[in-house]
Amino acid sequence: LQRDSRIFIIGCGISAIGAAQKLLKHGFCNVHIIEATGKSGGRIRTGRLGDNIVEIGANWIHGPSKENPVFRLACDYQLLDKESMSEENQAVDIGGHPLFVPNWFTSSGRKLGPEVMGPALEFFMKILERSQQFYDSGGEPMPSVGKFVKSEAKRLAPEEWKEDQANINIRMAMINTLLKLECCVSGTHTLDEVGLGAFGMYKTLPGLDCTFPGGYEGLIDNMMKELPKGIVSYNKQVKCIHWNNTKDEPDTTATSGPVKIECVDGKTFAADHVIVTVSLGYLKKHKDTFLSPSLPLNKLHSIQRMGFGTNNKIFLEFEQPFWDEDCELIYLVWEDDTDLCDVVSDIKTSWIRKLTGFTVLKPTERFGHVLCGWIAGHESEYMETLSELEVLHSVTQVLRKFTGNPTIAPRKLLRSQWFHDPYSCGSYTYVAKGCSGYDIDNLAEPLPPNGSNSKPLQVLFAGEATHRSFFSTVHGALMAGWREAERLVSHYAPASTISSKL
Numbered sequence: 001l002q003r004d005s006r007i008f009i010i011g012c013g014i015s016a017i018g019a020a021q022k023l024l025k026h027g028f029c030n031v032h033i034i035e036a037t038g039k040s041g042g043r044i045r046t047g048r049l050g051d052n053i054v055e056i057g058a059n060w061i062h063g064p065s066k067e068n069p070v071f072r073l074a075c076d077y078q079l080l081d082k083e084s085m086s087e088e089n090q091a092v093d094i095g096g097h098p099l100f101v102p103n104w105f106t107s108s109g110r111k112l113g114p115e116v117m118g119p120a121l122e123f124f125m126k127i128l129e130r131s132q133q134f135y136d137s138g139g140e141p142m143p144s145v146g147k148f149v150k151s152e153a154k155r156l157a158p159e160e161w162k163e164d165q166a167n168i169n170i171r172m173a174m175i176n177t178l179l180k181l182e183c184c185v186s187g188t189h190t191l192d193e194v195g196l197g198a199f200g201m202y203k204t205l206p207g208l209d210c211t212f213p214g215g216y217e218g219l220i221d222n223m224m225k226e227l228p229k230g231i232v233s234y235n236k237q238v239k240c241i242h243w244n245n246t247k248d249e250p251d252t253t254a255t256s257g258p259v260k261i262e263c264v265d266g267k268t269f270a271a272d273h274v275i276v277t278v279s280l281g282y283l284k285k286h287k288d289t290f291l292s293p294s295l296p297l298n299k300l301h302s303i304q305r306m307g308f309g310t311n312n313k314i315f316l317e318f319e320q321p322f323w324d325e326d327c328e329l330i331y332l333v334w335e336d337d338t339d340l341c342d343v344v345s346d347i348k349t350s351w352i353r354k355l356t357g358f359t360v361l362k363p364t365e366r367f368g369h370v371l372c373g374w375i376a377g378h379e380s381e382y383m384e385t386l387s388e389l390e391v392l393h394s395v396t397q398v399l400r401k402f403t404g405n406p407t408i409a410p411r412k413l414l415r416s417q418w419f420h421d422p423y424s425c426g427s428y429t430y431v432a433k434g435c436s437g438y439d440i441d442n443l444a445e446p447l448p449p450n451g452s453n454s455k456p457l458q459v460l461f462a463g464e465a466t467h468r469s470f471f472s473t474v475h476g477a478l479m480a481g482w483r484e485a486e487r488l489v490s491h492y493a494p495a496s497t498i499s500s501k502l
């Protein structure tokens with residue numbers, strides 16, 4: 001019975017691939033994946049900028065150490081360099097904020113040193129750390145991370161820098177830049193939308209974040225090789241999952257089942273179980289039609305309440321670097337931005353002000369001089385609607401202003417467009433104001449709900465948004481896929497134990 005159960009997994013990102021691997025390993029042999037696009041990987045997507053490999057989606061293994069299953073797989077497949085795998089790297093514990101070597105450029109064409117900017121960075125990180133503590137202690141004084149960080153910064157700054165009044169304004173402008181950077185980290189428009197009480201729910205693992213020298217997609221390729229050929233139906237968008245499906249013939253025929261999957265091209269599949277791994281953004285957009293009967297109200301509310309925002313990258317290639325040789329992160333500081341506001345007032349004319357800075361792609365011998373710009377929120381969504389030339393023009397203007405060099409000209413540009421990607425509808429999940437772990441657990445709860453008389457476990461939910469402490473990450477997505485596969489394994493385990501005893 002277990003081996004024959006028809007299990008369909010919707011989407012072929014890492015969560016789905018992980019679920020399929022685990023099910024097959026436990027003897028399920030009727031497992032299928034339906035993917036809307038022409039390839040596997042979802043938000044893990046490696047692209048090219050000229051001769052260079054660049055990550056359009058996920059970038060790092062966050063917390064690469066033994067506890068992280070993505071790290072373990074990457075080691076098994078030999079996809080990482082020696083340094084990333086060293087015990088020393090695994091032991092580094094930086095709480096999710098790698099200490100990149102920074103360069104600071106300001107809007108008046110000045111390059112500022114660590115003596116001016118270092119204290120602002122430290123000051124900001126301390127407040128941010130405090131904002132994570134309310135998850136354990138409770139008693140959050142404000143609903144959002146943004147309100148808390150901004151009001152604490154305003155309250156404490158005069159005292160903190162009373163000996164150094166001259167630099168207060170530029171440091172406040174720096175904090176503005178850091179707020180925008182945090183929008184990228186959390187994948188949100190503004191930190192005012194991120195819930196303070198649940199901010200500390202996201203857990204970091206030890207290990208110095210590392211990248212895949214050959215591209216993140218190498219992980220997907222290796223995992224896919226372990227699945228049987230033909231397990232994925234590509235270019236097939238699922239339109240509706242009909243659960244509690246009683247309209248068909250009795251359950252004894254091969255063409256019927258408690259679940260019927262209807263695709264946009266009209267094709268249907270009968271299933272015993274469906275594991276949904278589509279993004280929270282997709283669920284938000286299609287929540288009223290993706291399931292029939294519709295999702296139960298409590299689940300609908302959690303989908304609405306949880307946050308799913310946009311974080312995009314803008315890759316630029318240069319003939320020559322304008323940054324220091326050891327620089328890993330370039331901050332753009334707008335000197336007139338001293339009011340601690342992480343959104344832009346007129347998106348159409350000033351969207352570029354949301355661009356917080358650039359990470360430098362390393363090592364230079366491999367990449368040449370390539371930067372990855374980071375921009376989150378509605379400004380980022382607007383950027384997606386512009387042509388590459390328009391984006392290149394705006395970025396070039398800003399770089400000329402900030403470096404004071406009127407001849408700087410990136411020679412190539414590539415940007416991501418996650419918000420307008422019809423199958424991602426944004427970048428990743430954050431815990432929005434008013435949300436709690438309950439909403440994530442609620443989203444992960446299978447259908448029909450507990451206590452129902454219908455056939456159990458018809459629709460299960462995986463994907464990064466369903467992991468309580470690792471949402472927004474690749475390892476969270478993988479673990480959520482495994483979790484739902486294990487749910488099915490243990491559902492059938494008693495039956496198989498009985499039959500093996502007979």
Ligand code: 6YU
Nearest residue numbers: 011013014015036042043059060238423463464473474477
């Ligand atoms: C990480 C990182 N990283 C940058 C950017 C992005 C993401 N992440 P998938 O979407 O992959 O799969 C679903 C599939 O379903 C997909 O193939 C669809 O085509 C398909 N589908 C949809 N609809 C369908 C339909 N109707 N029918 C059939 N198929 C359908 N994670 O670990 N390191 O550096 C980054 C980053 C720009 C966009 C990231 C990173 C997130 C991961 O990419 C993402 O979680 C997983 O790939 C999702 O896999 P999945 O299988 O669930 O879905 C305090 C606090 C703060 C909290 N946040 C801090 C953490 C920081 C997170 N950082 C991320 C940063 C970067 C840079």
